[in-house]
Amino acid sequence: MISKMNTNTSQRNLRRLVIMTMVSCFMLISFELSAWDCIETHPTINALAFEHFVARFNAGHFKDRFKGMQIDNQAQFSGLTFSKAVKYEASTEAKTINTVGVFSQWLERGGHDADVPQVRMGFRHFYDPVYEPRYLTWLRRKIIKPDKNKFSNEKELFESYNYRADDWNPNIEFGTVNRKIRLQPKIFRPEIDAITWGMSHEENEHNWQNGKLAYKAAMENDTSTFGSLNRSQMFGKAFRALGETMHLMADMTQPAHTRADSHSLYEPIEGSVNAKMVRKVIGDAHKDPNFRPVPEFDIEPGLSPEELMKSVAAFTNSHFFSNDSVFDFEKWIFPRSNKRPYPSPQLSKLRHEAGIYYSYFETVGWVPLAKETGSRFSKVFNDNDKYGRKNPKFNVMPYFAEKQAQVLIPLAIYNCAELIGAFLPRLSISSSLRKISGNSYELSGSLLHHADDPEWQDIGEIRYNGEGYIKVNSQWLRCNFIDGQLKPVKLELAPGDIVKLSVRNGAVIVQGEAITAD
Structure with a gap:
């Protein structure tokens, strides 16, 4: 009897431990999964993108597409939005309020609302342009660091990683193991990438396609399409959906969101780029209709929004490290995230000066990408200028943020403006x-x-x-x-x-x- 009681007590304690561990993980990740801050940074990016779009529109850049049309940013539209950045709500229904705003204000609201509730949405804002699956994986096992002697060059190494990884074990191909047990609820591993979520996913009521459907219904005054919404509210819904898609486009300029890096503990660039810094690095440059991102980004006319988002994600992935994805073939340095390394950038192919590794962008200059710190952790607690360690560790430092933002924020603003032009009907x-x-x-x-x-x-x-x-x-x-x-x-x-x-x-x-x- 005593043995049975002890067994029951042990089982209860084990259950409590499991529950406490899951809650702790839940609390930990909930603060860091969103990309650029949704309270100020994303709405600011959307606002500046609208200003750039208007500058191009007024300069006649869209004269063939929008002949005989003007942008109206005076008419007010009502609609549903979130009053604050809710973190834990599983449902969005109870936290919405009705508000009124002009076109640009609804784009800003969408920049905010796309991250709400933050835990649920955060996992849906990642896209991997290099590896499959494209969505953020919840890996239970570390990638096996290979023996360098087995690879004569880096091409052979990356060819060995060219497979759709199993969600639970990145070392094996997806589908080779029958996964009957799922420990994490769907909220933690929804298996949805940012582009699918933003463009057409059925669970996202403010996706790109629903935004256009709402716009069409509002223009036709078809109040049967979206339940009880009236014409004004359907326009509000349409423009909020556009703003939310712009938010996801801007996420494609955040390195961690294109490099399978959940940054659940810390992300220095994301945490340091705020609305004030966005306005500082842009100034009034976006008001010039000829404003462009860095020349290294290849502007391809005629891309669909989906293809444009993929193009932006590929650029960000190949030109920047996230804090936990630093890699180098020559030094045999592998990502701290224990996921597959990316072909570019690599430390040995960058300019090295006193422990800091730089990449050059034509209109910005030398941009710091990583620093040798010796820290095993995402956050560097004891920063110093020491380098040349026997077993070096590397980090992206918070004070790199402004210089990196000079590349990334114009990329976000320009391509978010492209989405506005693609959304409005001719x-x-x-x-x-x-x-x-x-x-x-x-x-x-x-x-x-x-x-x-x-x-x-x-x-x-x-x-x-x-x-x-x-x-x-x-x-x-x-x-x-x-x-x-x-x-x-x-x-x-x-x-x-x-x-x-x-x-x-x-x-x-x-x-x-x-x-x-x-």
Whole structure:
């Protein structure tokens, strides 16, 4: 009897220990999984991206795509958003509030909301452009550090890693072991990468595709598509979704999020780049319509948002270390994260000066990427200038942040602006005057959506329902569109009167050509 009681007590203690360990891990990771800070940094990036987009728009960079259109950042839209950065909520329903904002403010809200609740969302904001699986893996075993003598060159080493790794053991191919037991709940290992999550994942109600569907429903005033949301709220939902996708684009400029580095303990660059630093490194450069990221980033016109995010992730991955993924073939230094190393950058291929390793960017200059510290930990507790150790360890230092941000933040702003341009539909107005008799005319017209646009082909043509405006000389009249067609309007005009039809909705103003009465 006593033995049985002792056994039961031991089992209870073991269960308590397991629960306490899981809770401790939960508390630990919850503070560090998001990329650039969602309270200030991400909203600031989105705000600056909007300003850059407007600068390019006004300079005529999109004249072929948006001919006859203007950006409307005055109209207010209502919608649901989060009041604060909730960390632990498994559901998002109870924490939303209704608010009102213009187009750019909803983009900023999306920059914030994409990380809420932080634990649940954090695991969905990673994309690995080199290895499969692309999502953040929860590996239970360390990668086996190979014998260098077995590889004559680094190409052979990386070819040996070219497989879709098992989530629990990175040394074996996925699917070779039947994994019937799953110790971590789905919240910790959702098996969703950032691009899939941002573009179309069914669990993400504010993904890119849903944002366009909400925009279409709002333009058509189809209140049956999104439950009880009215037109204004559907526009708010659409622009929040765009802002959340921009957030994920900016995450692709955060090295840890492109290098399978969960940085659950510490990430020096992410933790050091705040809104103040973002504005400092950008200044007013983004207001120049010809603003571009560093020349080393290859701008490829015509990429889809998904391909653009992949391109940005690949650039970040190949040009920067995360704190726990420093690697070098010559020195045989492997990542502290115990995951597969990446081909680039490598310490021995960088400029070395007094223990610090630099990479050169044409418009920025020499940027520090790593420092020899001797620290086995992510955080360096005793920084000094010693180098040339027998068994060196390497870290990315917090004071590297501003210089690295000079490369990474322009990359984020420029490509987030590209997303805005890809999201907005290409619209135009056609109109005509028919003389009835004397001074009586009938105005007819239509709001056309050019749905052959690649980003809208899968959504379908917008058939606008709502108000429009007729300008007769300097006088404004209201009119109505039904399924994209203007409800014919009778006008009394004198010869020489100028008539112009327009629509103001969905954060754009679409204007037709001026027509002169005979």
